[in-house]
Amino acid sequence: MMLKYELKKIFSKRINQAVIVGTFLIAVIIALLAVGSVSYVDENGDGHTGGLSARYLAEDQNRWKGELTSEQIGQIVKKVKDLSAKYPEEIPDNEYGKTVQSYEPITDFVIGILTPDTEWDNSVLYQLSEEQAADIYTLYQENMGKMAEEYGTTPEKKELIENVYETVETPLDYEAAVSWETMLMYTQTYIIILAVVIGFLSISIFSGEFRSGTEGVFLAAKYGRTKAVKNKVLTGILMTTLIYWVGMGILDLIAFGVMGTSGFFTSYQISEPYCIYSMTYGEYHLLMLLMGYIASLFSASLTMLVIVKTRSLAVAAAVPFVLFCMFPFIGRMASGFTTFFDFMPSVFSNIIEYVKSPLIFQIGGFAFRQLPFVILLYSALFIVMLPFAYRCYRCYGLRKNLNP
Incomplete structure (x- = not known):
């Protein structure tokens, strides 16, 4: 009471x-x-915000749903280079809606791997060879080791970071x-x-x-x-x-x-x-x-x-x-x-x-x-x-x- x-x-x-x-x-x-903050571009290049835009965007990006293999990453990097060669100035909105939008989170992931401790740089994608793309997870593991060395200023800190990185299973599952x-x-x-x-x-x-x-x-x-x-x-x-x-x-x-x-x-x-x-x-x-x-x-x-x-x-x-x-x-x-x-x-x-x-x-x-x-x-x-x-x-x- x-x-x-x-x-x-x-x-x-x-x-x-x-x-x-x-x-x-x-x-x-x-x-x-x-x-209302989520925007989506359809195949015609028309932009949409709010409502079901997040669901449409997720559906589009889920074309790549599943195990994100190095082969798939290689395909995406090739698409990026081909589109860059085809549209050197700017990619049209309809092309963005048809292709680029679907794999954008994955290209961001690749850029993140390639720039572990530097400023964000989109150009690294265009410098990545097909062989390097096929071996992206090996490079990822190597960079994890470098990060553990850089931020693990003591043996105990280094061991902690290495233990965390060991729990990251590659290739990653993507959705x-x-x-x-x-x-x-x-x-x-x-x-x-x-x-x-x-x-x-x-x-x-x-x-x-x-x-x-x-x-x-x-x-x-x-x-x-x-x-x-x-x-x-x-x-x-x-x-x-x-x-x-x-x-x-x-x-x-x-x-x-x-x-x-x-x-x-x-x-x-x-x-x-x-x-x-x-x-x-x-x-x-x-x-x-x-x-x-x-x-x-x-x-x-x-x-x-x-x-x-x-x-x-x-x-x-x-x-x-x-x-x-x-x-x-x-x-x-x-x-x-x-x-x-x-x-x-x-x-x-x-x-x-x-x-x-x-x-x-x-x-x-x-x-x-x-x-x-x-x-x-x-x-x-x-x-x-x-x-x-x-x-x-x-x-x-x-x-x-x-x-x-």
Whole structure:
């Protein structure tokens, strides 16, 4: 009953209701923006955006669905060279829609293999011989070894990178991942919004009694310092879980319902060949959802702790905004503290870039990647802060009352 009452207190407030409805409406808007951002060119050269464009684009690119062999890559490279010779100035839109569009993600993959640690350069495709194209995966493996040498500055770091690269099975299985790639940026944006909103909603869990000055009465009740406080902490967890997964559910249901789910099992190495996280596009999306949930739980627990310690609504409301919205900008300006900001909550605001970055850290003889460590770190902080907030609120006023 106490838990139900605490939840009712949150969801019955007009301002909270407006914030929650607004947050879910934002999910709808972001999903529609994602759908509308995909463009497709048909065989006549006519461009289309939004609607079912993502499905048409995926269907076109799935001409190459299946095992992406070196022979197929050789065929595509030959097509690229032939079209370049036929249209030295610019490829017509109808030719783009008929051929180029279908294999564009694969040519990007090849360019990525050929430019492991240099600027993106389309010209490398035209310099690639048929023999080199037929041996592309051997070159890929060799470049993985070079990347391990470059970024594995210690034996432990090198071994970690090599172990990750060994899990990349070649030749890769390919299926168009239009919807998953499109949703990366939009999912990350909504993660930040949810973390800030959930932090704001968490303020009312403990602030009600402080605002009305009835905290003494609340804590003096029979179960005021035990069950009642525990229920407030549990309310924070339940509210966070409900708001986060309903919001993300709305976003994903609309976006993937329209764009389709082709490419869930496609290796993310198609986009980033030397990524030190060996995973599929679907697993990458699940990783983002997990990190977003942890960010929201951390935001809620930190906000509850701050409101208990400071009793200031303004300070508590500012904390999640500063951590998730301001810290990324501060981190870019404070270039001398790069390592420090690599473990700050700003990581949750820039998951896309951190997945691409070969960041390996080491403590003693133990080497580790950034994102798994961040997940463990903020999960631990969330778990630690909840009982700390419980203890602080439970003991509120006792020390003051004991002093004459």
